[in-house]
Amino acid sequence: MKIPPVLSKSGLPLLLSVLAMAVIPMPAGLATANSGVRSNLEVFPGVRGCTDAMLAGHKEIAGVLEEPAPAVPGLKEAAALPEAHAQQKFGIREADPPPGAVMRNKTEPPFQIDQTTIWAALALFFGLALTIFVLLVNILKRQKAEKALLESQTVFQAFLEHSPVYIFFKDHEIRSLMLSRNYEKMLGMPLENILGKTMDEVFPSDLAKSMIEDDKRILGEGKCITVVEELGGKTYETTKFSVFIEGKPTMLAGFTLDISERRQAEEEKARLAEQLRQSHKLEAIGTLAGGIAHDFNNILSVIIGCAEIAKYNVPSDSLTAQDLDKILQAGQRAKDLVQQILTFSRQSKAELHTVKLQPLIREALKMLRASIPKSIEIREDIAEDCGPVMADPTQLYQVLVNLGSNAFHAMEEKGGILHVGLRLAATIPRQLQESGDICQEEFLELSISDTGQGISPEIIDRIFDPFFTTKEKGKGTGMGLAITYGVIKEYGGAITVESQPGRGTVFHIYLRQCREEAAAADAPVDELPRGSERILLVDDEELLAGLGGKMLERLGYQVTVKTKSFEALAAFQNQPADFDLVIADQTMPGMTGLDLARRMLQLRRDIPIILCTGYSALVDEQIAKSQGIREFAMKPLNNSAMARLIRQALDNG
Numbered sequence: 001m002k003i004p005p006v007l008s009k010s011g012l013p014l015l016l017s018v019l020a021m022a023v024i025p026m027p028a029g030l031a032t033a034n035s036g037v038r039s040n041l042e043v044f045p046g047v048r049g050c051t052d053a054m055l056a057g058h059k060e061i062a063g064v065l066e067e068p069a070p071a072v073p074g075l076k077e078a079a080a081l082p083e084a085h086a087q088q089k090f091g092i093r094e095a096d097p098p099p100g101a102v103m104r105n106k107t108e109p110p111f112q113i114d115q116t117t118i119w120a121a122l123a124l125f126f127g128l129a130l131t132i133f134v135l136l137v138n139i140l141k142r143q144k145a146e147k148a149l150l151e152s153q154t155v156f157q158a159f160l161e162h163s164p165v166y167i168f169f170k171d172h173e174i175r176s177l178m179l180s181r182n183y184e185k186m187l188g189m190p191l192e193n194i195l196g197k198t199m200d201e202v203f204p205s206d207l208a209k210s211m212i213e214d215d216k217r218i219l220g221e222g223k224c225i226t227v228v229e230e231l232g233g234k235t236y237e238t239t240k241f242s243v244f245i246e247g248k249p250t251m252l253a254g255f256t257l258d259i260s261e262r263r264q265a266e267e268e269k270a271r272l273a274e275q276l277r278q279s280h281k282l283e284a285i286g287t288l289a290g291g292i293a294h295d296f297n298n299i300l301s302v303i304i305g306c307a308e309i310a311k312y313n314v315p316s317d318s319l320t321a322q323d324l325d326k327i328l329q330a331g332q333r334a335k336d337l338v339q340q341i342l343t344f345s346r347q348s349k350a351e352l353h354t355v356k357l358q359p360l361i362r363e364a365l366k367m368l369r370a371s372i373p374k375s376i377e378i379r380e381d382i383a384e385d386c387g388p389v390m391a392d393p394t395q396l397y398q399v400l401v402n403l404g405s406n407a408f409h410a411m412e413e414k415g416g417i418l419h420v421g422l423r424l425a426a427t428i429p430r431q432l433q434e435s436g437d438i439c440q441e442e443f444l445e446l447s448i449s450d451t452g453q454g455i456s457p458e459i460i461d462r463i464f465d466p467f468f469t470t471k472e473k474g475k476g477t478g479m480g481l482a483i484t485y486g487v488i489k490e491y492g493g494a495i496t497v498e499s500q501p502g503r504g505t506v507f508h509i510y511l512r513q514c515r516e517e518a519a520a521a522d523a524p525v526d527e528l529p530r531g532s533e534r535i536l537l538v539d540d541e542e543l544l545a546g547l548g549g550k551m552l553e554r555l556g557y558q559v560t561v562k563t564k565s566f567e568a569l570a571a572f573q574n575q576p577a578d579f580d581l582v583i584a585d586q587t588m589p590g591m592t593g594l595d596l597a598r599r600m601l602q603l604r605r606d607i608p609i610i611l612c613t614g615y616s617a618l619v620d621e622q623i624a625k626s627q628g629i630r631e632f633a634m635k636p637l638n639n640s641a642m643a644r645l646i647r648q649a650l651d652n653g
């Protein structure tokens with residue numbers, strides 16, 4: 001059988017398929033079938049015109065074709081009966097046979113699936129796939145959220161671990177839910193012991209009470225507040241607020257800062273500002289004191305001078321003599337006060353003399369007794385064998401008054417015992433031992449103790465600071481102990497303090513005793529050093545000049561009194577050799593005492609001059625002596641001081 005070129009072109013597989021489809025429907029034997037096939041094949045496009053010779057080489061087709069086709073009742077001979085096996089074998093599609101062709105040997109599928117079922121299955125499949133997809137997406141999302149949550153929890157945990165700020169969360173019952181790790185340091189216990197605890201289980205009761213009140217208010221009102229709290233000597237600032245979850249205040253959170261250093265710095269700043277203000281005030285007082293000191297001292301000189309002269313004219317055991325003594329004492333106190341103001345405002349230097357402490361202490365105690373209530377008992381234990389010390393008696397008196405009045409204030413409410421003791425020091429404080437070359441026996445110990453409120457350990461290091469006071473504004477300047485400390489230091493001594501809150505305080509002052517005997521107190525006039533030399537006395541205050549003149553005459557001197565510096569200079573110019581000593585006041589109109597002295601010294605190099613001054617910013621002992629002035633004296637001078645100074649100036653020429 002020959003295959004037409006058209007078939008060879010369209011390919012063998014197609015041809016065989018077509019053939020099979022064409023042959024299978026043949027119901028008769030091979031010969032008839034072949035001719036039948038051909039005629040039937042006519043209906044397949046592309047197979048039309050195939051001859052037997054053309055199909056002869058295709059055994060398989062022939063084999064198929066040789067199978068006898070079962071008779072199909074009612075089917076026309078010409079009708080095609082495709083065979084299912086062949087169709088399958090040759091890959092002929094069901095749609096290929098001619099319309100009306102019945103498939104022979106068609107095997108039925110094990111079960112029938114109609115289209116609706118397929119669609120349903122498909123829908124189910126896609127539905128399932130979609131569900132799985134959605135689930136997968138959800139799982140991934142959840143995993144991502146969980147990861148993010150885990151990350152944020154880790155971050156938060158790390159934040160709580162390392163936060164320098166104290167962080168806390170509390171529940172509705174005001175129990176600690178979460179806390180930063182640094183609470184362990186603040187409270188001195190492990191975090192596990194704090195978590196879940198109420199405030200009063202962890203904090204001191206007063207603090208816990210105020211915390212709970214604040215926390216309840218915050219949770220109730222949803223407010224944010226900031227409070228400052230004290231704990232263990234530190235100051236903390238806490239800001240706390242409600243945490244709202246779904247619109248409800250669910251818990252309380254907050255953070256706490258340790259502001260102790262900031263507080264301290266602020267307080268220090270305020271303290272420095274106050275110190276500056278006070279030192280300006282002191283400066284102003286100093287200037288003022290300097291300004292009035294001269295006039296004031298002149299007035300005092302008149303009072304003291306007149307009282308002294310009056311005393312010579314009355315019997316020493318008379319009532320008038322006693323009254324005059326009181327005037328002299330008060331005058332002396334007023335003089336000390338001016339001196340004190342000048343010293344404190346650094347306008348004058350202390351003059352150190354040998355001072356016997358015993359009478360000084362007794363005098364100070366007498367004064368204190370008069371000014372403090374009887375509920376405070378004063379006891380003294382003063383060793384008489386203690387030698388004098390080098391000091392300024394006015395300053396030492398002030399020291400005793402400062403310590404005594406502090407003791408009084410400490411016992412003001414409840415009363416108590418003020419004890420003052422003086423003895424040879426049994427031990428000396430370390431600061432003195434460190435200053436080298438110290439012989440313990442040389443030191444005296446002056447103790448002032450009280451049974452008052454005591455000083456708390458927190459402030460005891462600061463009590464000697466200038467302007468440190470715990471007293472109400474206007475009640476204390478905080479200068480008492482600062483001045484005391486400064487004075488004792490200046491004498492090469494030391495001061496220490498011991499105190500027990502609620503029980504009392506004791507201050508110990510250590511001063512080196514000197515071998516020289518203490519200066520004699522004011523001696524009676526007939527025991528004063530006397531002389532007969534010629535003295536030129538110059539003072540612009542007529543009263544003072546007159547008083548001084550009288551006084552010097554009583555001591556045996558020949559006195560020329562001048563109240564104007566020019567007149568005094570003229571008198572001296574005329575007869576410089578007529579005078580053995582000049583006593584001049586510094587502050588005089590026209591020519592000051594210093595100028596007058598300079599001019600006189602130009603006229604006579606060896607003339608002894610005593611320059612007296614109430615107060616002058618222009619001159620001090622050093623300046624005066626550098627100009628050749630023999631002696632320098634601060635007014636007002638009492639008789640004995642003046643008598644001694646005159647002899648000193650005349651005899652040390």
Ligand SMILES: Nc1ncnc2c1ncn2[C@@H]1O[C@H](COP(=O)(O)OP(=O)(O)OP(=O)(O)O)[C@@H](O)[C@H]1O
Nearest residue numbers: 406410454463469470471476477478479480481505
């Ligand atoms: N004997 C004491 N008992 C208790 N506290 C004392 C005693 N002495 C001093 N203090 C404390 O030391 C602080 C400083 O004392 P200081 O004498 O320097 O100043 P002040 O007494 O406050 O003021 P001022 O002395 O100027 O009137 C006092 O405010 C007080 O708190």
Ligand SMILES: [Mg+2]
Nearest residue numbers: 402406480481
């Ligand atoms: Mg004081």
